[in-house]
Amino acid sequence: MNQPEEWSNEFEQELTRAMRGVDPPEGFADRVMVRAHAAGPVRAKVLWMPRRVRMWAGGAIAAALLAGVFFGEEAHLRHQREEAAQQQFELAMRITGRTLEHVQQQLSDAGVRFGN
Amino acid sequence: MAIADDEFRRLIETHQRMVFSIAMRVTGDPSTAEEVAQDVFLELHRGVERLANADHIRFWLRRVAVHRSTDALRRRAHRPEAAAEEWEEDHSLEDDAPISSISLQARLDELLRALPEPMRVVVVLRYQEEMLPDEIARMLGKSVASVKSHLHHGLKLLRRKAAITMKEYVREPA
Numbered sequence A: 001m002n003q004p005e006e007w008s009n010e011f012e013q014e015l016t017r018a019m020r021g022v023d024p025p026e027g028f029a030d031r032v033m034v035r036a037h038a039a040g041p042v043r044a045k046v047l048w049m050p051r052r053v054r055m056w057a058g059g060a061i062a063a064a065l066l067a068g069v070f071f072g073e074e075a076h077l078r079h080q081r082e083e084a085a086q087q088q089f090e091l092a093m094r095i096t097g098r099t100l101e102h103v104q105q106q107l108s109d110a111g112v113r114f115g116n
Numbered sequence B: 001m002a003i004a005d006d007e008f009r010r011l012i013e014t015h016q017r018m019v020f021s022i023a024m025r026v027t028g029d030p031s032t033a034e035e036v037a038q039d040v041f042l043e044l045h046r047g048v049e050r051l052a053n054a055d056h057i058r059f060w061l062r063r064v065a066v067h068r069s070t071d072a073l074r075r076r077a078h079r080p081e082a083a084a085e086e087w088e089e090d091h092s093l094e095d096d097a098p099i100s101s102i103s104l105q106a107r108l109d110e111l112l113r114a115l116p117e118p119m120r121v122v123v124v125l126r127y128q129e130e131m132l133p134d135e136i137a138r139m140l141g142k143s144v145a146s147v148k149s150h151l152h153h154g155l156k157l158l159r160r161k162a163a164i165t166m167k168e169y170v171r172e173p174a
Helices: A004-018 A028-039 A042-047 A051-109 B005-027 B030-050 B054-075 B084-088 B092-096 B101-113 B117-128 B133-140 B144-171
Strands: none
Touching: A004 B117, A004 B144, A028 B005, A028 B030, B005 B030, B005 B054, B005 B101, B005 B117, B030 B054, B054 B117, B054 B133, B101 B117, B101 B144, B117 B133, B117 B144, B133 B144
16 A cells, blocks of 8 residues: 555655646747737837938937037036135135235234224 | 747747646636736746747746736635645544546646645646756745755645545546
8 A cells, every 4th residue: 555655755755757848839830920020029110210200319319419518518607707706705805805904004013093 | 139930939839738727727717827827928928038949849838837826816815625624623533545647637727726825836837847956946945945844844734635535526526
């Protein structure tokens, strides 16, 4: 009498033997090839466009890049000019402040009194 | 870069039996299996350049074949002809019945259809593709314990179902 464990192993062996691969119906590869051709390569489909459109698209991309570079450079220069003007203004204010202090000191030494 | 026609055809011819067999045994329907197998190869055609070598292609085809087959099964809302629990009941005496490989093979598709989908997939990968439980777990993104559990219960149900139907099968010709 077979034990359950042996039965299980035996059944597994039978199952492995019974579960052989199944061939697809005749002409399967041909049908896949037909569908593959009909679908076309996805990447090529996305990238493909008429020559005229391609030229315009190329031109538009180049123009966009140039405009980006130009406006970027322009913004950078404007920022630099603003910074330089700010520094000059601060320097002028410092000089003016010192000059006023100097004049005030001289007037004070000369005995000129302001206010009360 | 797209794959050349003759190279793609060679891949189909090499792997069509495996892909179709998985689709056939999981969906249980020849026309659905053909549709699934075609879709799998078309998906390969679209992305073959991402696959590094022959082993990778084989692994990828198996995995996609399983997933597309279970998708198709769910779309059809196919239910196994019996719930797993049904076969757990009242059939313990049938376990001792001898089962020949010839009769098993003749009734295999019918028996597999009786299994719930997760068990069916695991049984197909284990006994048709001869994959180890840890390989199956890796492919399906499940734990090894879960795969072993599905295998254990799937095998038990198949054996019970086989024991019952084989008796009927033997009696039928008389």
